[in-house]
Amino acid sequence: MTFKKFVFQLHKILGLSTGLVVFIVAITGCCWSFKEEIESTYDHYKKVEPQSTPILTPSQAKEIAKNIFPEHHIHGTLYKKADDAIEVIFYDPEPEFYQSVFLNPYSGEVIQVDDHLSGFFAFILKGHMRLWLPAGIGEQVVGVSILVFIVIIISGFIIWLPKKRKNLKQRLKFDWKKTTRWKRKNFDLHTVIGFYICSLALILAFTGSLMSYNWLMYGVYKSIGGKKEVAFTIPQNISGPLTDPNAQPMDKLLSKLMQESPNAEAYELHYPTYENESIYVEISNSKSLFYDADYRFFDQNTLEEIETPSVYGKYKDGKVADKIIRMNYDIHIGAIGGIAGKIIAFLVSLLTASLPVTGMLLWYGRTYKKKPESVKITSKRTV
Numbered sequence: 001m002t003f004k005k006f007v008f009q010l011h012k013i014l015g016l017s018t019g020l021v022v023f024i025v026a027i028t029g030c031c032w033s034f035k036e037e038i039e040s041t042y043d044h045y046k047k048v049e050p051q052s053t054p055i056l057t058p059s060q061a062k063e064i065a066k067n068i069f070p071e072h073h074i075h076g077t078l079y080k081k082a083d084d085a086i087e088v089i090f091y092d093p094e095p096e097f098y099q100s101v102f103l104n105p106y107s108g109e110v111i112q113v114d115d116h117l118s119g120f121f122a123f124i125l126k127g128h129m130r131l132w133l134p135a136g137i138g139e140q141v142v143g144v145s146i147l148v149f150i151v152i153i154i155s156g157f158i159i160w161l162p163k164k165r166k167n168l169k170q171r172l173k174f175d176w177k178k179t180t181r182w183k184r185k186n187f188d189l190h191t192v193i194g195f196y197i198c199s200l201a202l203i204l205a206f207t208g209s210l211m212s213y214n215w216l217m218y219g220v221y222k223s224i225g226g227k228k229e230v231a232f233t234i235p236q237n238i239s240g241p242l243t244d245p246n247a248q249p250m251d252k253l254l255s256k257l258m259q260e261s262p263n264a265e266a267y268e269l270h271y272p273t274y275e276n277e278s279i280y281v282e283i284s285n286s287k288s289l290f291y292d293a294d295y296r297f298f299d300q301n302t303l304e305e306i307e308t309p310s311v312y313g314k315y316k317d318g319k320v321a322d323k324i325i326r327m328n329y330d331i332h333i334g335a336i337g338g339i340a341g342k343i344i345a346f347l348v349s350l351l352t353a354s355l356p357v358t359g360m361l362l363w364y365g366r367t368y369k370k371k372p373e374s375v376k377i378t379s380k381r382t383v
Contacts, residue, residue: 004159011155014148016363019356021131021145022152026353028128029204033346035121038289045112048104055105058269064108065101072097076270079254085111102150111268144213146205147345154203160195183365190358191350200348207332217325226311226321232295233310234280239301241275246345249300250279256303257281261294278306285315288335301359326363 001009055062065074065088066329075091085102092098098116103109116122123132130138162168172195174188206376210217220228250269257267266284283294295312298305307313311322318326330336 007155007158011152011159012363014152015359018145018152019360020147021141022053022149023353023356024127024131025142025146025208026349028124030346030349030353031124032121032128033342033349035124037342039121040193041313046085046087046102047083048106048111049087051106055079055082056086056103056108058254058271059248059251060108061088062271063101064088065090066109068110068113069097069099069103072099072274074271076268079105079269080265080266081344104167107169112335120328139212143209150202150205150209153198153205156194160191186358186361186365190355190362193358194355197351200344201352204345204348204352207328210328211332211367217328221311221321221325224321224324225319226325227319228322229310230325231241232312233308234307235278235297235308237276237278237299237301238304238306239299241270242300244301247300249298249303253279253281253303257283257296261285272300275300289330291315291323291330291336306330358365 054367061077062074065077069090072090073092075089078089079085082105084105086105088101088103089103090097091100096117100114100116102111102114104111126132128142129135130142132138132142160171161169171191174185174192176185176188178201210220214230221230249269253268254267254285257264261267261283264283264285265287268282268284270280270282272279277300278297279300281296281298283296284290285294294314294316295310296305296314297308311318311325315323315326327336332345334341334343337344
């Protein structure tokens with residue numbers, strides 16, 4: 001068996017074994033591309049009329065929202081612009097609970113409650129991340145399948161390379177005529193589309209794998225010169241456990257942050273889970289982007305800022321390797337390139353979903369070839 005035949009067999013076997021998973025992940029990723037833009041057409045309840053009165057403090061927002069879900073943990077409170085509702089986010093891992101309470105920042109009125117685990121995009125995300133299976137099983141199936149898909153992309157490119165340069169043009173365009181059979185058209189759809197999107201599909205698959213596997217993220221980060229911890233780390237209070245249970249340090253902190261970063265898009269304050277845990281704040285500096293956010297940590301007693309050993313700190317303090325790793329999610333969804341990047345991610349995902357289909361048809365056509373009908377021979381009697 002020649003090397004190219006071996007690669008072809010590997011490509012075929014891996015493609016058939018993971019085709020359905022790749023199709024689902026690609027289609028759901030395609031649907032996710034414009035989630036923010038689609039949701040913005042029906043989330044007008046998140047907007048309020050700005051007023052000259054003071055807005056709710058984090059402690060007040062927490063108290064009001066807690067009346068809605070008294071048995072659940074408040075993950076954090078999100079403040080945006082003067083005409084945006086305050087979002088109090090509830091999250092529990094087991095059993096999974098993820099809902100938001102939107103409050104009028106001036107009156108404290110409960111505007112709406114959103115369940116992030118239901119609805120169209122929640123369905124799409126569950127399919128993309130775990131094929132609608134239990135998380136422990138589905139996430140592993142998806143993770144392994146996408147690693148295999150990276151091998152499929154590379155092997156597919158090797159197969160695509162023509163032996164002779166004169167045959168290169170055939171592999172770069174659709175040269176169809178009225179007499180071109182569907183098998184040839186399907187072959188061209190698989191090979192030509194596969195060639196043009198292979199590099200971008202490889203990027204989407206690789207960035208997705210980085211999010212699936214911490215060991216891969218760690219290896220890539222260290223290989224490009226990273227020196228910090230890749231895991232997200234919330235440091236402990238410098239001054240020890242919270243001394244005054246009645247103190248409301250987050251109220252003072254919000255005012256401080258708004259003065260220091262007046263042009264920020266949003267401030268998400270996270271309530272400490274433990275008495276000796278610092279206050280974690282995420283400041284969004286760009287709309288629809290995550291990589292350039294500032295992750296800051298403050299002592300509950302003194303509001304002294306605490307440095308983190310993680311890559312997730314102040315964006316301006318990050319080294320090149322830190323910033324590259326932090327860009328991973330924005331690259332994966334195409335947001336790094338704005339609306340143009342999202343369009344590219346949408347098209348690449350859609351075309352990627354076509355490859356398992358055309359590949360399956362290629363395999364079927366070659367495996368179950370139509371057998372020629374037997375020719376019946378009749379003899380004639382001569383007189």
